[in-house]
Amino acid sequence: MSNCVGSSGYGLPVDGGGVVNRPPSPLTMLLSRHARRRKFLIAGLVGAAALPFVARGQQLERAVVGVLHSGSPGPFTRALGAFREALRETGFIEGRDVTVEYRWAEGEYEHLPALAAELVSGNVSVIAAMGGNAPAQAARAATSTIPIVLVSGGDPVAAGLVASLTRPGGNVTGVSWVATALISKQLEFLRGLIPAGSALAALINPTYPEHELQLRELKQAGDAIGRVEIVEATTADQISAAFTSFAQRGVAALLVANDPFFVTRGDQLVALAAQNRIPAMYFSREFTAAGGLLSYGADLVEATRQGGLYVGKILRGVSPADLPVQQASRFELVINMATAKRLDVPVPATLLALADEVIE
Numbered sequence: 001m002s003n004c005v006g007s008s009g010y011g012l013p014v015d016g017g018g019v020v021n022r023p024p025s026p027l028t029m030l031l032s033r034h035a036r037r038r039k040f041l042i043a044g045l046v047g048a049a050a051l052p053f054v055a056r057g058q059q060l061e062r063a064v065v066g067v068l069h070s071g072s073p074g075p076f077t078r079a080l081g082a083f084r085e086a087l088r089e090t091g092f093i094e095g096r097d098v099t100v101e102y103r104w105a106e107g108e109y110e111h112l113p114a115l116a117a118e119l120v121s122g123n124v125s126v127i128a129a130m131g132g133n134a135p136a137q138a139a140r141a142a143t144s145t146i147p148i149v150l151v152s153g154g155d156p157v158a159a160g161l162v163a164s165l166t167r168p169g170g171n172v173t174g175v176s177w178v179a180t181a182l183i184s185k186q187l188e189f190l191r192g193l194i195p196a197g198s199a200l201a202a203l204i205n206p207t208y209p210e211h212e213l214q215l216r217e218l219k220q221a222g223d224a225i226g227r228v229e230i231v232e233a234t235t236a237d238q239i240s241a242a243f244t245s246f247a248q249r250g251v252a253a254l255l256v257a258n259d260p261f262f263v264t265r266g267d268q269l270v271a272l273a274a275q276n277r278i279p280a281m282y283f284s285r286e287f288t289a290a291g292g293l294l295s296y297g298a299d300l301v302e303a304t305r306q307g308g309l310y311v312g313k314i315l316r317g318v319s320p321a322d323l324p325v326q327q328a329s330r331f332e333l334v335i336n337m338a339t340a341k342r343l344d345v346p347v348p349a350t351l352l353a354l355a356d357e358v359i360e
Contacts (some may be wrong), residue, residue, distance in 0.1 A: 005177050027121075033055060061100045065098055066127040066138055068129045069102070069105065070261075071106070071131045072107065073103050075264060076304075079300055079303075083304045083305060086312060091313055097112055101122060101124060101180065112137075114140035116143075124146060129149065131152045132153060132209060132259075133154035140171070147172075152176055153176070166324045168323060171321075176328070178297075179258035181217070183217040183255070185222040187200065193351075195252070198253065200227075200229065200252070202229070202231065203239070203255070203257060205234055224356075229251060239265055253278065256281065256282050263284065266287055269282075269360050271291075277346050279343060280291045289359065293343065293345065294334060296334075300330070302328075305350070332357045335347060
């Protein structure tokens with residue numbers, strides 16, 4: 001037999017010893033096919049296993065909502081609880097589906113532009129601007145594209161934030177609870193608690209953006225029910241000094257004008273009114289719940305909840321331009337009878353009959 005290398009009838013090489021390298025047996029071919037298929041299946045499973053992790057990673061990219069507030073956290077605990085509940089109603093649970101970034105001006109309105117810029121630079125999806133028109137104005141100055149939902153006691157049309165209530169246009173919408181417009185009614189209720197001809201005073205903050213509007217409302221109310229002393233305060237010390245001056249001025253009752261700064265100083269205001277035995281009217285139930293005599297205004301908690309619902313809708317893809325600005329339609333008169341007894345202030349039966357809530 002030749003020692004040269006030839007080929008078999010299968011076209012396969014023949015070794016030098018003349019042994020033919022035979023084709024694989026059917027069993028070998030079957031095992032080979034199984035091996036290749038197993039390798040393919042393993043690769044496919046690895047790829048498929050990777051897909052859920054990608055999807056999971058996308059789900060973990062939570063929406064980010066910025067809350068820009070002119071006040072401080074403590075007095076707005078109930079309102080913010082309603083805001084988060086509204087987000088849950090629309091399918092967004094804080095910490096699971098949405099992250100909320102809070103920025104508080106603590107009553108110092110000059111800080112709002114910088115706080116708004118922080119939220120915009122953080123690429124928030126929506127900004128909820130609360131506590132007057134100033135937060136919404138600061139937010140809109142910082143962005144013309146990020147949706148802004150205001151919750152304000154001011155007039156957003158007069159402030160130039162929206163074109164109209166029904167068709168806001170642009171990137172701003174929200175809830176207006178018209179607090180300043182209630183000054184005349186608040187003074188009317190307060191006048192009913194003191195003898196005719198007694199002096200009334202109003203405490204206002206000259207740094208509040210709606211200060212001029214408040215002065216106009218107070219003047220109009222004063223023309224109708226008698227002169228109202230205007231006392232200004234921008235700090236805690238000035239609030240204390242104002243109460244000291246009330247006795248010197250012979251002030252019989254006090255109106256605390258709507259202002260988030262005064263909400264941050266709520267405990268101080270209620271305590272000083274009690275110490276100086278001055279009946280005081282406030283603009284939010286939070287004051288009467290803390291021991292103030294009476295309040296008249298929109299339900300701030302409900303207004304904030306409505307703002308939360310709007311934020312949820314926007315996160316779902318609704319344009320702010322398509323959401324009309326809501327206006328508060330229900331205002332509540334709350335009277336704290338325990339405080340009235342301590343101050344020895346008789347509350348007329350007619351006023352009690354008008355009260356939405358009486359705190360005993």
